[in-house]
Amino acid sequence: MVSLTRDDVLKAISLVKIDEGEFLGRWVFTRGVSIFEGLVAVMLTQNTSDKVATRVYRDLKARLGSITPSSILSxxxxxxxxxxxxxxxxxxxxxxxxKLATVVNTKYGGSLEFIRNMDTDEARRTLMSLPGVGPKTADVVLLNIGRPTFPVDTHIMRISHRLGVVGGYEDVSLFWRSILSPGDYLRVHLGLIEFGRRICRSRRPHCGECPIRDKCMYYRSGGTIPR
Incomplete structure (x- = not known):
């Protein structure tokens, strides 16, 4: 049982600076892009740093102008x-x-904007039915259009497992949603990613700087549980 509270989490992420402009998925949606263009941007970040993905997104944008299924297929x-x-x-x-552009063109008339009118579960299922879209990608898109999802990336997964949260993606996402309010999800999602980059790092984590280390299985066990 992980005895973590909302206040613990907010205290931890207060140690890091959250710059929304450094997160490609967040940045593009604040600029009012279509769901399709935002989805493409989020897909570019899969297994890639936001810095490199942002460069590629800008190159695509410069070449295509508007990133649509038809422009990609052109x-x-x-x-x-x-x-x-x-x-x-x-x-x-x-x-x-x-494949994504072809499906969206042929099945949905070139637009995914109808997703904004769906309930969250249906919208998530629809996104995950698309080529190349898994739960994390779907959750990032939905979170950025105001839905109560909590995406779990590699940093958040590592932090969660070190704390003692058991299970895979859905279990970890549910854990964070269970101790936070929906209004916290975006800030904490971004904050935990930064916390994982700066403090709870994969190698040589800065446990001495962590304000919740006494609640962390990894710290209490001397760093012997999985990274």
């Missing part, structure tokens, strides 16, 4: 792969984007 595969090359696995990523 590119040759070779050109799309070239634009995606900096983020690695560019051939697989190009394949996913082409």
């Amino acid at each position: 590119l040759s595969r070779l050109e799309l792969e070239g634009l995606l090359r900096p983020i690695g696995s560019f051939r697989q990523r190009a394949d996913r984007l082409i």
Whole structure:
């Protein structure tokens, strides 16, 4: 049983600076983009740093103007792969984007804006039915359009497991939602990512700086549970 409270979490993330502009998924949605364009931006961050993904997003934006299913499909595969090359696995990523754009064009008339009118569970299922979209990607999109989801990235997963939270993605997401209020989700999601980058790092975590270390299984066990 993890005896963590909302106040504990807010105290921990108060140690880090949260700059929304450094998170591509958050940044694009604050600029009023379509759900499709926002989804593409979030997909670019999969297994990639926000810094590199942002560069690729800007290159795509400069080349296409508006990122839509049709504009992506207007590119040759070779050109799309070239634009995606900096983020690695560019051939697989190009394949996913082409499949995504094709499905959205043929099945949904080129737009995903109807998702804004769905309830959260239905919207999540719809997003996860799309090529290349898993639970984290869907949750990031939904959180950024004001839905009460809590995305779990590798940093949040590591922090959670060190604290003693048991289970996979859905279990960890549920844990954080159970101790927070929906109004906290966005700030805490971003804050925990920064906390994982700066303090609860994968290697050589700064446990001495952590205000919740006494509630952390990793710290109490001398760093012997999984990273």
